[in-house]
Amino acid sequence: MFPIYDVIVVGAGHAGCEAAHAAASMGSKVLLCTMNMNTIAQMSCNPAMGGVAKGQIVREIDALGGLSGIISDKSMIQFRMLNKSKGPAMWSPRSQNDRMRFAEEWRLALEQTPNVDFWQEMISGILVKNGRVTGVRTAIGIEINAKSVVLTNGTFLNGIIHIGEKQFGGGRTGESAAKGITEQLVSLGFEAGRMKTGTPPRVDGRSLNYSKMEEQLGDEIPEKFSYLDTTSPLTTQKSCWITYTNREVHQSLETGFDRSPMFNGRIKGLGPRYCPSIEDKINRFAERERHQIFVEPEGWNTVEIYVNGFSTSLPEEVQYKALRLIPGFENAKMFRPGYAIEYDFFPPTQLKDTLETKLLENLYFAGQINGTTGYEEAASQGLVAGINASLKVQEKDPFVLKRSEAYIGVLVDDLINKGTEEPYRMFTSRAEFRLLLRQDNADLRLTQLGHDMGLASNERLEKMLNKKSLTAKLINDLKQKKLNPESINPELEKLGTAPIQEKISIEKLLKRPHIGMKELSLFDEDLKTYLIKYPKEVQEQAEIQIKYDSYIDKEQQLVAKLSNMENYQIPSQFDFLAITALSNEGKQKLNKIRPQTLGQASRISGVSPADLSILTVYLGR
Structure with missing residues (x-):
């Protein structure tokens, strides 16, 4: 029934879509598995792409030959270049998107990509033989063979949705959780954990009073994400709006805190520090009189509104009552309440710099399974995993971006060397060479690399x-x-x-x-x-x-100084535990993460400069 695929991608979110497209475009035979063909590339959270540091990632994906930038341009309803008052290292493109058109454009693009097949069913496990993955097993017991597998399961692995005291299984509202994969991977020796994310209520835009809000217009001369001329810049744009919570809103929300899964211990997973729920904001920043609420349209023709800044898992009646106390929301009609979702992830220190797992050959992880949050972070990992899965099948050298080459390189390096105990989000502050890694020069940095691999046209x-x-x-x-x-x-x-x-x-x-x-x-x-x-x-x-x-020249000189450490390889079987002079913590961390270069070793938390000097001596430096 099925051929032997080069790459099977499990999950068709942002990571899965980029992985499937990249591998197929490079000549691999790809099967994209999804639980629902109608939710391919769904924007589960806010209908927007880019933003601070994230916009740079979208430009990098585009420069390499990925599709996130083109799809964003085709479904864009507003464009803003953030931080224009600051230096160019901080300029960050951001688009507001039509949620339905975004998903449709992705599906159409994948259907028109040669070498991509689809299978709609839950994947319940992977096939393993002699320490390497050989395919996947579906929920109804079908075994599909492949030379490599990319897992991009998002929030679906044993997902539990929380609304007040109610909880039920699901990877997204109205969709089932994925079961079986976590348990199998743990039995094979993988370490797993739990994380939490949330989403705000959606409301009827016709019921809002925009005269009580601040209008947020798009740029007067809007730009695009993609360096290609596949679309023209917007000629008309939809406005977003800004309003604020107040003491009344906060007091109303507090009446439900005793039933909040955040505070009564039902949610065990850690949530995103930089995108907290409204109840978490009120609790952590009790001194603040108000919090900003962004009122974001979901598309050109729909009346649905995304209430950005009001993520919550409080009981639905508490959400509704508090919403109506926000200026402009006095008569708001709710489409659906906000909720929190808890899901399994696998600490990314278990991965190589190609996003291949260290325990099982030819198995790759990308997206929220690695503990990240955000469409852009997921898409970039999917791109890296898809590229490397294809290259390995073709017996070619792996694709690894350095920290000095791309934000994507910073992201992957952070994940595999530092790990994450809370949903990882990219910021410009995470990149030490951000003046080199600007949004305007991603094509100059990366397109040649993408073309050399056969991905960029x-x-x-x-x-x-x-x-x-x-x-x-x-x-x-x-x-x-x-x-x-x-x-x-x-x-x-x-x-x-x-x-x-x-x-x-x-x-x-x-x-x-x-x-x-x-x-x-x-x-x-x-x-x-x-x-x-x-x-x-x-x-x-x-x-x-x-x-x-002069500033660019200084950064380039610093990159050159550090390149020796980045290029010096550590043998794959090197015995860190045998070096008695290393600190106990240094030995443990090096042995667990098993860095591939001295540069990676230098960025592992717990490996001191003294440990690094000793390691350098033992490696013959």
Whole structure:
């Protein structure tokens, strides 16, 4: 009935979709297994992609040849570039999306991807022989053979949904939990844990009074995620809205705290620190008079509203009463209550840097099964796992991104070396080289790598090389072109920056904080005409490279200094326990995580600088 697949992907959320697409695009025969074909790539939480650090990840996925950026662009209803008042390392693209169109576009894209087959059924276990995975077993007992398996089970592994004192099995509202896989993996020697996440109530947008809220518009000139021209930027956008809780709301919510699964011990799993429930916010920040609520439309034509900032697992009648005390929500009609969900995960220190498990060969984990939270984090792991599963089947070298190459590299490195005891979320602060890892240059960093693997298309590569060439030419021209004091000093004074005494190159002028490409166009009509020849992204790239040249150079020097440790391999069978000079904690952590390089060893919590020096000596350095 079934052929022997190269890659079977279990789960069709954000991680599973990227894994299936990547492996298939690289020539592998792929089977994507899902419990429900109608919920492929469903946005289980808020209808948005990107944000701080997450937007950089979406751009990186796109640059490598993944689909999250393109799908986001096709289903976008609003675009904002966050943190524009800060430096370019902090600029982060974010889109509001049409939930139904997002899922539809993903399904259509996968159906149009050669080499992808589908199977709709719960997967209850994996097939194992001689220390390696050989396929999967379905709930009705069908065995499907494969050379590798990628598990992207999301919140479905033994998922339990909590609403007040009610609890029932489920991986998402209205969908069954997945059973069998956790128990089998634990019996094979894997360590498992429990985590918790939550979602807010959904309400009828027709019942809200927007005049009591602050309107949040999209950017005046909206951009896109993808570097390809598969879609055009938005010409019309839907607004989001902001309102706030108050003391009355908090007091109303507190009446249900004795029935909250968060506080009465029924939920054992740890929830996300940076996206807490409303009851957790009130409890932890009791001194605050109010908390921000983002009112987010679910799509172009639906009236459903996502109440971002009001995640809760309190009894539904408590949720409803408190909601109606929020300004603008006085007559709110609820579509469904918020809930918390508890699920199994596997500490990611059990993985290699390819996301292959250390215990079983050819088995890969990606997404929330690794203890992460967020669509973008999941999608990037799916991409990495799908790529590596395909490469291994093809007997090619693995694909591993360094911390200095991508936020995706930071994410994977953090997970496999530091692990996580709470849902892991990406932030710009986690990346030590964030000036190098900007959202604007993901294509320059990664598209060649994606193309070399057979994932990024020729079109992508040509577009990137053209951008790179034009940027270099523009920078060189700006170094050569000079402006006279008499022609530009009046404009400089208007901008509040010091006049010049002699001819100065445009490049030097551009290094000034108040001057960008936009201001340069005011100085000279010929210069304005010259700059118009270059696309906006090329002008932006040239400006950033010129303005932050010295800072970028310092980061690149630091990367070069650290590269020796990153490149020095530790033998796979190295006996850490035999080194008596190591600290007990250092021995235990090194033996458990088994880092593959000295660089990885240096980032393991509990491995001291002294331990690292001793290890270096023993490795013959």
